[in-house]
Amino acid sequence: MDYRKVPDGEKLAGEVAFEVFMKYIGRIKERKAAGSDRFHAEFLKHADESVQRFIHRMVNSILKQEVQIDECFLVGEIRLLFKKEPSANLRNWRPICLLQMVYKLVSMILNDRLTTLTERFHLLEDSQEGFRKVRGTGRQAQSLVWMFKRAARQGSKLYCIMTDFVSA
Numbered sequence: 001m002d003y004r005k006v007p008d009g010e011k012l013a014g015e016v017a018f019e020v021f022m023k024y025i026g027r028i029k030e031r032k033a034a035g036s037d038r039f040h041a042e043f044l045k046h047a048d049e050s051v052q053r054f055i056h057r058m059v060n061s062i063l064k065q066e067v068q069i070d071e072c073f074l075v076g077e078i079r080l081l082f083k084k085e086p087s088a089n090l091r092n093w094r095p096i097c098l099l100q101m102v103y104k105l106v107s108m109i110l111n112d113r114l115t116t117l118t119e120r121f122h123l124l125e126d127s128q129e130g131f132r133k134v135r136g137t138g139r140q141a142q143s144l145v146w147m148f149k150r151a152a153r154q155g156s157k158l159y160c161i162m163t164d165f166v167s168a
Helices: 018-027 041-046 049-063 101-120 137-154
Strands: 077-082 093-098
Touching: 018 041, 018 049, 018 101, 041 049, 049 101
Parallel strands: none
Antiparallel strands: 077 093
8 A cells, every 4th residue: 555655854833934924924814804912914015024934933933843832822713704695594694713913924834844845745635736736627527538438438437526515
């Protein structure tokens, strides 16, 4: 059995340069609700550099594992977002979790590092398309078209099962 793994010595921990950190700040979506810290993305994007450097040091101390993440950073507020009528039907509301800004930044950085390791060491099957860069349902649909065309050329039958995971 093929057990793919990340070689020893590869880490998720470690600091991030200030210039790279600022790119993460730039990626945070604006006009979104704030977490329990009440910091909106706009605040951090337009804050004085001294504030941005303070948050940068805080994030790096977490990434370098110099400090334990305080439990208050791990708390999210669950809110329901209305999606469609009728509003009395709970299925027409979508739960979201509002996170604190520092937690969002640390999560973004770790997610990028984990994604990089996953792709570099081929930890996912090639058929896994969802949530991967330059992949998606379009590629899956194209593969399906090619399979149909090949089956038609060869005069063979093609059986297809499609599964739709609602709100996956």
